[in-house]
Amino acid sequence: MNGVHEDMLGEVRTTFRSGRTRGVAWRKAQLQALLKLLTEKEDEIFEALKQDVGKHPVEAYRDEVGVARKSATLALRCFEKWMAPQKGRIPLVFFPARGAVVSEPLGVVLIFASWNFPISLALDPMIGAISAGNAVVLKPSELAPKCSSFLANTIPLYMDPEAIRVVEGGKVVAEQLLQLKWDKIFFTGSPQVGRIIMSAAAKHLTPVTLELGGKCPAIFDTLSNSSDLQVAVKRIAGGKWGTCNGQACIGIDYVLVERQFASVLIELLKKFTKKFYGENLKTLENLSRIVNKHHFDRVHNLLKDPKVAASVVYGGSVDEENMVIEPTILLNPPLDTDIMTEEIFGPLLPIITLNNIEESIQFINSREKPLAIYAFTKNDSLKEKILQETSSGSLTFNDAVIQFICDTLPFGGVGQSGLGRYHGKFSFDTFSHEKAVLHRSFLIELEPRYPPWNNFKMEFVRLAYNYDYIGLVLLLLGLRGIFRTNRRQ
Amino acid sequence: MSECEKDLEVLRETFKSGKTREESWRRSQLKNLLRLLEEKEDDIFKALKQDLGKHQVEAYRDEIGTLVKSVNYALDGLKQWMSSKKAKLPIAAFPSSAELVPEPLGLVLIISSWNFPFGVSLEPLIGAIAAGNVMVLKPSELAPACSSVLAKTIPTYLDSKAIKVIEGDYSVGQKLLQQKWDKIFFTGSTKVAQIVMAAAAKHLTPVTLELGGKCPAIIDSLSSSWDKNIAMKRILSGKFGTCAGQVCAGIDYILVKKTFANELVQMIKFAIPKMFGENPKESHSMSRIVNKTHFLRIKNLLDEPMVKASIIYGGSTDEDNLYIEPTLLLDPPVQAAIMTEEIFGPLLPILTMDNIEDSIEFINAKPKPLAIYAFTKDEELRRKIISRTSSGSVVFNDTIIQYAADTLPFGGVGQSGFGRYHGKFSFDTFSHEKVVVRRSFLTDIWFRYPPWNDHKLQLFRVGFRYDYLSIVLITLGLKKA
Numbered sequence: 001m002n003g004v005h006e007d008m009l010g011e012v013r014t015t016f017r018s019g020r021t022r023g024v025a026w027r028k029a030q031l032q033a034l035l036k037l038l039t040e041k042e043d044e045i046f047e048a049l050k051q052d053v054g055k056h057p058v059e060a061y062r063d064e065v066g067v068a069r070k071s072a073t074l075a076l077r078c079f080e081k082w083m084a085p086q087k088g089r090i091p092l093v094f095f096p097a098r099g100a101v102v103s104e105p106l107g108v109v110l111i112f113a114s115w116n117f118p119i120s121l122a123l124d125p126m127i128g129a130i131s132a133g134n135a136v137v138l139k140p141s142e143l144a145p146k147c148s149s150f151l152a153n154t155i156p157l158y159m160d161p162e163a164i165r166v167v168e169g170g171k172v173v174a175e176q177l178l179q180l181k182w183d184k185i186f187f188t189g190s191p192q193v194g195r196i197i198m199s200a201a202a203k204h205l206t207p208v209t210l211e212l213g214g215k216c217p218a219i220f221d222t223l224s225n226s227s228d229l230q231v232a233v234k235r236i237a238g239g240k241w242g243t244c245n246g247q248a249c250i251g252i253d254y255v256l257v258e259r260q261f262a263s264v265l266i267e268l269l270k271k272f273t274k275k276f277y278g279e280n281l282k283t284l285e286n287l288s289r290i291v292n293k294h295h296f297d298r299v300h301n302l303l304k305d306p307k308v309a310a311s312v313v314y315g316g317s318v319d320e321e322n323m324v325i326e327p328t329i330l331l332n333p334p335l336d337t338d339i340m341t342e343e344i345f346g347p348l349l350p351i352i353t354l355n356n357i358e359e360s361i362q363f364i365n366s367r368e369k370p371l372a373i374y375a376f377t378k379n380d381s382l383k384e385k386i387l388q389e390t391s392s393g394s395l396t397f398n399d400a401v402i403q404f405i406c407d408t409l410p411f412g413g414v415g416q417s418g419l420g421r422y423h424g425k426f427s428f429d430t431f432s433h434e435k436a437v438l439h440r441s442f443l444i445e446l447e448p449r450y451p452p453w454n455n456f457k458m459e460f461v462r463l464a465y466n467y468d469y470i471g472l473v474l475l476l477l478g479l480r481g482i483f484r485t486n487r488r489q
Numbered sequence: 490m491s492e493c494e495k496d497l498e499v500l501r502e503t504f505k506s507g508k509t510r511e512e513s514w515r516r517s518q519l520k521n522l523l524r525l526l527e528e529k530e531d532d533i534f535k536a537l538k539q540d541l542g543k544h545q546v547e548a549y550r551d552e553i554g555t556l557v558k559s560v561n562y563a564l565d566g567l568k569q570w571m572s573s574k575k576a577k578l579p580i581a582a583f584p585s586s587a588e589l590v591p592e593p594l595g596l597v598l599i600i601s602s603w604n605f606p607f608g609v610s611l612e613p614l615i616g617a618i619a620a621g622n623v624m625v626l627k628p629s630e631l632a633p634a635c636s637s638v639l640a641k642t643i644p645t646y647l648d649s650k651a652i653k654v655i656e657g658d659y660s661v662g663q664k665l666l667q668q669k670w671d672k673i674f675f676t677g678s679t680k681v682a683q684i685v686m687a688a689a690a691k692h693l694t695p696v697t698l699e700l701g702g703k704c705p706a707i708i709d710s711l712s713s714s715w716d717k718n719i720a721m722k723r724i725l726s727g728k729f730g731t732c733a734g735q736v737c738a739g740i741d742y743i744l745v746k747k748t749f750a751n752e753l754v755q756m757i758k759f760a761i762p763k764m765f766g767e768n769p770k771e772s773h774s775m776s777r778i779v780n781k782t783h784f785l786r787i788k789n790l791l792d793e794p795m796v797k798a799s800i801i802y803g804g805s806t807d808e809d810n811l812y813i814e815p816t817l818l819l820d821p822p823v824q825a826a827i828m829t830e831e832i833f834g835p836l837l838p839i840l841t842m843d844n845i846e847d848s849i850e851f852i853n854a855k856p857k858p859l860a861i862y863a864f865t866k867d868e869e870l871r872r873k874i875i876s877r878t879s880s881g882s883v884v885f886n887d888t889i890i891q892y893a894a895d896t897l898p899f900g901g902v903g904q905s906g907f908g909r910y911h912g913k914f915s916f917d918t919f920s921h922e923k924v925v926v927r928r929s930f931l932t933d934i935w936f937r938y939p940p941w942n943d944h945k946l947q948l949f950r951v952g953f954r955y956d957y958l959s960i961v962l963i964t965l966g967l968k969k970a
Contacts, residue, residue, distance in 0.1 A: 017853075019877075058941035058949065066953040073954075088896040099897050104879055106902070183903065191693060198690035202683050205698065207907040212693070228930040238938055276939040286939035387925060389507075391592055394924035399585075403926045408576045409587055414594070414921040415671065419695040421922075434909075436882035436897035437875055440890070442716040450726050451764050451774035453546040461546060465554035466561070 005176050008165060009137070012108050015162040016135040022105060023133075024080060026160070030130045031076045033158040034123065038069050041154055045119055048146040052118060053244060054289030063243060064120040067405065071127045074407050074424060079131040082428045088436070093464050093472075096441045103432040105133035106207075107183030112174070112197070113140045114188045115291055116247045118147035121211075125186045126164070128427025134184070135163040139177060141189075142170040143291055182206050184431060188249075190343075191416050209420030209430050212413055213249035213343050214370035218400065219360045219386065220257040220265055221377030232376045232398065233268040239374065239400025241277055241327050245288040246347040247295070249417075250372045250394075250401055253344050256360040259353040266329060266351065270314050273327045281317040281326045289323065290346060296323040299346035302339040303328070311350075357382065361389050369393075369415030374400045393417050493664055496653055500596055500623040503650045510593060510621045512571060516564065518618045518647055522611065523560045525646040526553055529638070533607055536634035540606065541732060542777030542811070551731060552608040555893055559612055562895050562912060563619045570619065570916045573925070579955055585928045591920040593621035594695075595671030600627045600662065600685065602676045603779055604735045606635035609699075613674045614652070616915025622672070623651040627665055629677075630658045631779055670694045672919060676737075679904055697908025697918050700901055701737035701831050702858035706888065707848045707874065709865030710749040720864045720886065721760040727862065727888025729765065729815045733776040734835040735783070737905075738860045738881075738889050741831060742838040744848035750841045754817065757837075758802055761815050770812050778811040778834060787813055787834035790827040799838075845870065849877050857881075857903030862888050881905050936964075 020026055038045070045065055049055040055064075088099035109129045113122035122140050129136045138155070140148035152166040167173060178185075178200035187197045188211040201208045218236055223229045239252045257265050278284040290296045300318055303309055308330065309316070315328035330350045333339050339350060354360060357377075364373065373392040377383060383397055393413040394403050403409055404423075412421025422430050448460035456475070463471040474480035508514055526533070533553060537543040543551075573588040597617050601610040610628050617624045626643070628636040640654040655661065666673075666688035675685045676699040689696045706724060711717050728740040745753050766772030778784040788806050791797055796818065797804075803816035818838045821827055827838060842848055845865075852861065859881040863874050866886075875883055881901040882891050891897055892911075900909025910918050934952075936945040944963070951959035962968035 022876075056939075056941050058939075058946045061946055062937075062949050066949055070953045088894070090894055090896065094890065094894065099894060101898065102875060107879075194693055195690050198693065199687055202686035202690055205679060205682055205686065205700070205904060205907070210693065225930075231930040231933050234933070234938060242938070286941055383927075387590065388510075391595075391921065392923065394926065396926040397928060398930060399926070399928035402582075402928075403587075403924055406576075406578055406582065406587065406926075408578065409924045409926070410589070410922060411924075414923070416693055419693065433879065433902040434898055435875075435880065435902070436891055436894075436899070438882065438884045438887070438891045438894065438897060439871075440885060440887035442713075442719045442886060445719050445722070449550065450722050451544070451547075451730060452766060452772065453544050453774055458546045458549060461550045461554055465549075465558045467558075 005167070005173075005180060008167070009108065009180050012135045012137060012163060012165060016105075016108055020160075021130075021133050021135050021163050024083070026163075027079055027131055027133060028076065030159050030164070031072050031079070031127065034072050034127065034130075035069065035076070037154060037158040038065055038072070041150075044150060044154070045147075048150045049119065051146040052144040053116065053247075053291055054287070055244070056286055056288075059242070059286070059288065064117055067120045068123040068127070070405070071124050071407070071423070071427070075127050075131040075428070078425065079428065082131065082425055083133075085437070090438070091467065092469065093446075093467065094440070096443055098439045100437045102435045102437050103132065103428070104435055106431055106433055108135045108137065109184040109186060109431055110177060110182045111136060111138045112185070112187045112189060113138065115141035115143035116244045116249075118144035119151075121188045122151055125188075125422060125427065128422055129186070129431040130164070132428045132431040134431050136165070137177070138164070138166045139174060140166065140168065142168065184208070186422075186430070187211065194418070209412070209422065210418040211249065211411075211420075211422075212371065212416065212418040213345070214368055214413070214417040215253040215343050216250060216370045216372045216374065216392075217360070217364050218252045218255045218374040218376065219357065220255050220261070221357050221375070221379055221382060222258060222261045223376065223378065228378070229264070229268065233265065234272050235399050236376070237269060237272040237276060240349050241273065241287060241347055243401055245290065246349075247288070247291065247345050248401070250404060252349070252374060252400055253370075254340070254350040254352060256352050256354060256357070256363060258357050259355065262331065262351060262353045266313055266331065269329055269349070273314070273329075277327055281319055281324065284324065284326060287327070287347070290325065293323060295345070296325070299325055299344065299348065302337075302342075302344065302346070302348060305337050305339075308333045308337050308339050358385065361386060364390050369413070369417055371413045371417040372396065372403070391415070491664075493655070494668070496655070497596065497625070497668055499650055500625070500653060503648075504593075504595055504623040509623055509651050512567065514648070515567060515618055515621060518652070519560050519564050519567070519615065521646045522615065522618075523557065525642055526556055526560070529642050532638050532642070533635075536632075536638045537607070539634040540603070540632040541779055542773070542775075543732065544773055544776075547730070547732075547774075547776065552605055555608055556611050556615070558893065559615050559895065559911070559915075563615050563916070566913060566916075567619055570913055571621075576924075580957060581934070581952060581955065582928075584931060585926060587924065587926045589922045590925050591620070591916070592923050594919055594921055595622060597622045597624045597672040597674065597919055598627065598665060598668075598670045599624060600673070600675045600677065601629055603629035603631035604732050604737075606632040607639070609676045610639060613676075613910060613915065613919075616910055617674070617919045618652070619916045620919035622919050624653070625665065626652070626654045627662060628654065628656065630656065672696070674910075674918070675699065682906070697900070697910065698906040699737065699899075699908070699910075700859065700904065700906040701833070702856055702901070702905040703741040703831050704738060704858045704860045704862065704880075705848070705852050706740040706743045706862040706864065707845065708743055708745045708749070708753055709845050709863070709867055709870060710746055711864065711866070716866070717756060721756050722764065723887050724864070725757070725760055725764050728837050729761070729775060729835050731889055733778060733813070734837075735776070735779065735833050736889070738892060740837070740862060740888055741858070742828070742840060744840050744842055744845075744851060746845045747841040747843060750819070750839065754801060754819065754839065757817060761802075765815065769815060770807065770810065775812075775815070775835070778813060780811070781808070783833070784808060784811050784813070787832070787836065790825075790830075790832065790834075790836060791816070793822075793825050793827075796821045796825050796827055846873065849873060852878050857901070857905055859901045859905040860884060860889075860891070879903065
């Protein structure tokens with residue numbers, strides 16, 4: 001089977017070597033074709049997302065189609081500017097010289113998309129790779145089979161099939177692809193698989209970008225203004241269940257709140273959860289589905305621990321046949337249970353109470369660095385403390401998840417939440433090599449650079465590295481002594 | 490807990506205390522490093538002479554001088570580098586603000602190579618300190634005198650609770666690699682790089698790999714004798730004059746047009762004694778080969794019969810003194826080891842081409858090198874080289890000097906590595922740029938939340954296009970999308 005993938009890679013590499021993907025015209029055509037695909041096939045995309053993860057078209061537009069459209073539009077508008085060499089200022093001592101940094105494509109890149117945003121997590125990196133002039137092989141997640149097959153069938157109809165390929169399949173196919181030599185691998189998924197990807201990449205010294213996840217906490221400070229409170233809780237509800245029903249790397253995993261404020265928070269959460277998502281298990285709406293039985297069982301099992309079950313204060317009901325778990329709020333499940341040690345990736349929201357809100361910093365720091373930290377507070381000194389004392393891919397005050405949409409903000413993790421970043425120009429950069437180009441002239445030569453060595457040259461080199469231009473001139477004119485004459489030749 | 494793990498615990502505790510994040514701490518470390526370089530200069534010269542036979546001026550030019558320059562550059566830029574940068578947000582996000590805030594990664598491991606034992610150890614160290622990290626430096630055991638100077642002096646000048654030197658060989662390296670680091674910075678060979686990256690993968694540790702490759706020099710036919718003279722110096726310096734060719738960014742081989750080859754060879758033969766003396770071994774202007782293993786490795790490259798036959802200058806070796814004479818070869822077979830492996834020594838193959846443009850194809854058939862050099866005044870050829878080849882960097886009419894330009898990123902691509910440093914790039918390579926978004930409760934995009942309907946879908950459509958007017962009109966019911 002590997003022979004098939006090798007041939008495919010060989011063909012794509014030949015296309016890249018031909019230089020076709022580097023041209024402005026090609027990149028423009030591909031990005032335009034992608035926009036056309038997103039327009040003409042929108043209904044099919046909505047249908048595929050509905051089938052794979054039960055996404056409502058509005059959520060699907062907001063989180064997938066709209067995002068991909070926005071990225072492609074931005075790339076189309078800006079890629080030529082991004083391609084332009086940047087001038088580098090060269091120190092005077094090199095005069096006359098000019099320097100520049102030139103972006104070039106890495107070559108053939110492999111993109112692994114995950115199943116929770118199967119369209120945008122496939123197309124967003126692809127947009128970056130194309131705008132940077134690479135050839136692309138995309139491996140969608142097999143856990144979102146309708147979307148995977150949509151991508152496999154539709155992309156070749158719109159885009160250059162000799163330079164952009166979609167390879168479907170599961171673990172076996174992924175492993176086969178990982179044996180081959182790529183110029184870059186871009187992976188979105190879990191840390192466990194991230195390790196496998198990076199180990200495979202090490203064999204060929206392939207650079208990787210890993211977009212992983214983690215337990216993204218939301219620190220909920222006491223808010224006194226009632227309108228602020230309402231907005232904050234809406235955003236938390238939206239940030240937990242509103243994006244793929246909790247199955248999002250930047251979704252809120254758990255909330256930290258001061259003990260005396262917890263009940264206010266919980267009451268408001270119940271109110272908005274009912275309003276947005278329905279009163280109970282039978283009347284749930286506007287929520288994505290849990291992707292498959294494996295993940296349903298995994299999330300369901302988190303509730304089975306009796307101590308965890310006892311901490312449920314809202315929801316908790318499960319429909320095994322239809323793989324539905326209703327939005328569930330828990331109050332202080334034990335910290336050593338799975339629900340508090342593993343990334344939940346589901347509709348369960350633990351609320352952990354603290355004596356005072358500053359303790360949240362230590363709580364977060366005793367765990368792995370998450371992809372995002374959210375903090376709902378108007379206390380400036382608390383904000384500053386959180387900023388200085390925690391580390392995460394991003395930190396958002398008074399909202400959740402929306403940092404994902406801003407193209408001017410790099411999107412990526414740190415520590416166990418990943419390495420590398422993308423979105424906007426950062427996507428272009430992540431699939432580029434910035435080559436330094438230095439043009440020197442023969443006009444002026446600095447003899448002291450070369451042997452045969454003597455004290456004069458030593459002094460010259462010292463002054464040069466200190467950018468002591470006056471000293472250099474004096475030395476050359478013989479008006480300056482050679483001070484360090486006690487050095488042996 | 491082993492000794493090593495105890496040491497790392499101390500470093501992690503220091504990092505947790507927040508001390509290394511203070512600008513004053515970073516400044517004091519950098520200033521102390523400058524003092525170290527000044528006060529211990531003699532020790533450094535002595536160690537380099539012992540390990541590599543490096544002449545003092547070469548040692549200053551390639552190691553101490555570059556470090557002095559880099560520390561001063563970091564001191565000048567530190568405040569600005571540490572400051573957050575505002576990021577523009579779309580109007581729809583009003584009244585929000587966003588910034589990118591650099592923060593240290595934490596505990597970093599720097600593994601350096603033996604050919605520039607001070608330069609390649611301390612240059613990344615400067616970046617790691619400037620970015621506010623704690624660190625372990627593992628110098629190469631193949632340059633033992635230098636490793637020992639680093640191990641002795643760094644604790645007396647720098648904060649030993651934050652910066653540690655751990656000496657040792659392969660087994661020490663292995664043990665270090667099993668630990669959990671927040672970043673690993675490695676300079677060395679591709680073979681060891683694979684081991685480093687595989688170890689880093691277990692902890693999802695980001696790495697920067699500064700490797701090497703066969704860096705070619707394309708020599709176009711030059712007409713002016715002034716140009717030829719200068720080109721000669723730069724080529725010889727970039728091959729024999731920098732650690733006797735044991736340099737990742739040094740010239741590995743030359744490509745020249747057949748019709749110019751003879752003249753080039755004559756020029757080189759003439760220039761070598763002028764630069765290195767009639768007897769380079771005695772003049773001490775060329776470094777030595779680092780050890781017997783590498784000496785024999787390089788010597789063996791010459792032993793293949795067809796390679797031996799292609800030697801047109803030099804070729805003598807002195808095992809006792811680890812000295813290999815500057816050696817020229819004309820068109821050795823391209824499948825021979827000397828043309829497939831990185832030479833890392835003072836052997837200079839000259840390959841002749843029918844046309845100078847053929848060099849591009851020749852270079853592209855090999856793994857991407859750390860640098861491509863081209864001596865030409867032909868703008869068209871320059872353009873072709875830039876756009877049709879790929880390498881860490883491209884330098885026209887000089888060699889290696891890009892290493893000293895702080896405004897140019899220094900790093901490889903493909904088999905020559907990934908990641909980069911020097912100047913602010915060093916700071917960046919040891920930092921995480923955290924995104925900080927500050928939102929207000931004042932305004933809320935009401936159509937963010939369910940229940941969903943067509944109306945909200947239309948609003949999202951126009952919202953993504955930043956079509957604010959349409960948003961208003963649709964909201965007011967004055968427009969249907």
